[in-house]
Amino acid sequence: xxxxxxxxxxxxxxxxxxxxxxxxxxxxxxxxxxxxxxxxxxxxxxxxxxxxxxxxxxxxxxxxxxxxxxxxxxxxxxxxxxx
Numbered sequence: 001x002x003x004x005x006x007x008x009x010x011x012x013x014x015x016x017x018x019x020x021x022x023x024x025x026x027x028x029x030x031x032x033x034x035x036x037x038x039x040x041x042x043x044x045x046x047x048x049x050x051x052x053x054x055x056x057x058x059x060x061x062x063x064x065x066x067x068x069x070x071x072x073x074x075x076x077x078x079x080x081x082x083x
Contacts, residue, residue, distance in 0.1 A: 037046075045052040048065030055062050065071060 036044075040048075041052055042054040043052045043058065043062040044050055044065060045055070045062075050062040050064045052062065063070070
């Protein structure tokens with residue numbers, strides 16, 4: 001009986017820890033979408049292709065965030081510094 005309570009408690013902790021993690025990720029994604037719409041989409045476009053309305057008037061075309069060949073080679077540190 002002691003082992004079954006131990007295992008039940010362990011499963012209980014894992015389930016609730018995972019739910020909080022998913023909830024936090026959903027909140028982070030929602031906040032990230034708001035920030036992108038506010039600060040980035042005018043130049044980079046709604047889909048990140050660098051075709052936002054303000055991009056036409058810029059001397060250098062904004063980067064295409066959907067280009068994996070380029071974005072996969074950029075470190076998180078560099079992206080953080082750029083932003």
